[in-house]
Structure formats: C-alpha cells, structure tokens
Amino acid sequence: MAKHGKKYLAAAAKVEQNRWYTPTEAVALIKETATAKFDETVEVHFRLGVDPRHAEQQVRDVVVLPHGLGKTVRVLVFAQGEGATLAREAGADFVADSDEMIAKIQGGWTDFDVAVSTPDLMGKVGRLGRVLGPRGLMPNPKAGTVVPAEDLPRVINESKAGRVEFRVDKTANLHVPIGKASFDANMLFDNLAALLEAVKKARPASLKGTYIKRLTIANTMGPGIKLDPIQAQSMEVRE
Numbered sequence: 001m002a003k004h005g006k007k008y009l010a011a012a013a014k015v016e017q018n019r020w021y022t023p024t025e026a027v028a029l030i031k032e033t034a035t036a037k038f039d040e041t042v043e044v045h046f047r048l049g050v051d052p053r054h055a056e057q058q059v060r061d062v063v064v065l066p067h068g069l070g071k072t073v074r075v076l077v078f079a080q081g082e083g084a085t086l087a088r089e090a091g092a093d094f095v096a097d098s099d100e101m102i103a104k105i106q107g108g109w110t111d112f113d114v115a116v117s118t119p120d121l122m123g124k125v126g127r128l129g130r131v132l133g134p135r136g137l138m139p140n141p142k143a144g145t146v147v148p149a150e151d152l153p154r155v156i157n158e159s160k161a162g163r164v165e166f167r168v169d170k171t172a173n174l175h176v177p178i179g180k181a182s183f184d185a186n187m188l189f190d191n192l193a194a195l196l197e198a199v200k201k202a203r204p205a206s207l208k209g210t211y212i213k214r215l216t217i218a219n220t221m222g223p224g225i226k227l228d229p230i231q232a233q234s235m236e237v238r239e
Contacts, residue, residue, distance in 0.1 A: 034181035047214035063198035068162030070180035078117035083149030090153035
C-alpha cells in the first residue's frame with residue numbers, strides 16, 4: 001500500500017470519506033485540499049452505468065468550459081490552401097500543410113495539445129494513427145475536430161478557450177479536467193456545471209437504469225471528494 005506524505009494526510013483529514021458533498025461544498029473543499037507547490041489541476045471522475053463494449057453505449061463528446069482550463073493550449077491544424085490561411089489567421093500554433101510537417105509528426109513530434117483537420121486531409125492524417133492515436137490527438141468527426149475549412153476559426157478559438165473532449169474508457173469511467181486549483185470557487189462551479197450538462201446530454205439513448213453512478217472531484221495530488229450525483233446533475237452555470 002502506497003504511503004502518503006504529511007500534506008496529503010492533512011488534506012485527507014478534511015474530507016469525510018463516507019459523506020456525499022453538495023457541489024458547492026465540494027468546490028470549496030477542493031480549494032482547501034490543494035497543498036502542492038504547483039497549481040494543481042482539478043479533475044472530475046465519473047463512474048457510469050454504461051457498457052462500453054457496446055457501440056451504442058459509448059459516451060463521447062466535447063464541452064467548452066466557461067472559464068477555460070487555466071493553461072495555454074497549442075493547436076495544430078491539418079489543412080491546405082484557404083484552410084491553412086484561415087487556420088493561421090485564427091491563431092493556430094502549427095499548420096501541417098506540407099508533407100514535410102506530416103513526416104515530422106510521423107517521426108514522433110507531438111508538441112501540441114489539440115489536432116484539427118479538414119476532411120480532405122484525413123487520408124494523410126490517417127497514416128499518423130500510430131503516433132496520434134495513443135496520445136488522444138487523432139482528429140475525429142465525433143469529437144468535432146474534423147471540420148470544413150470555414151469552421152476552423154471557431155474550433156481553434158474554442159480549443160484555446162477551454163474546449164475539452166471526454167470519452168468513456170473501457171471500465172465505464174470518465175476522467176475530465178475542469179480547471180486549476182487557483183481558480184476561484186465560482187469559476188470551478190461553472191466549469192463543473194457545464195461539464196455535467198454535457199455529460200448528461202451524451203447519455204446513450206439505449207441505456208436503461210442509472211447513468212451517472214458515482215462522482216468524485218479531486219486535485220492532482222489531493223484526496224477524492226465524493227459528489228452527490230443527484231444534486232450535481234441539477235447544477236446550472238451561474239450568470
């Protein structure tokens with residue numbers, strides 16, 4: 001069993017393990033349990049009542065967090081011609097509009113956080129699956145990262161503003177960041193509410209029974225705080 005340091009134990013002592021916290025209480029406690037020397041990421045962990053082995057019970061979508069993630073997001077765009085021009089004008093950090101850039105990525109270069117592509121280049125992008133796939137960087141229509149050239153500015157702006165993709169894993173869990181521990185409580189609350197709304201909308205139509213079974217919120221180095229699933233699902237972004 002892993003041993004925890006004094007800071008973790010002190011933070012864990014503030015959390016009642018058998019209690020289901022309201023969203024407001026949980027967000028306040030997240031602030032109190034952030035003890036690392038760096039600005040910890042706040043993550044939400046879902047246990048869903050889906051069976052990921054069935055294609056119709058996959059849960060995958062994107063959400064634009066109202067207050068972003070608190071970090072610089074580097075966007076790479078696969079586009080040519082007018083699409084490449086639009087991507088550069090919209091602030092894309094990298095534009096892969098040449099075989100040279102594609103070869104660079106094929107060689108293992110992945111110094112970017114989000115990859116977007118126009119449909120006409122997906123034939124070439126498909127060859128990069130071994131590099132991009134394991135890192136979660138493969139453009140995908142379902143994730144809204146394969147779009148016509150005219151939509152590139154919107155997707156680039158959303159990505160830099162706090163656009164987050166979520167996807168259920170093979171154990172029926174979701175793990176999604178919602179910001180930094182340095183965010184004020186209202187910002188974290190709003191981001192959490194926006195995420196909950198997006199996850200609810202992504203509920204598979206074929207699912208019967210409980211959808212969101214358990215919810216936990218935690219800092220990178222902190223203890224998990226159990227959220228009351230019923231109260232969490234009634235959250236709304238504050239004006």
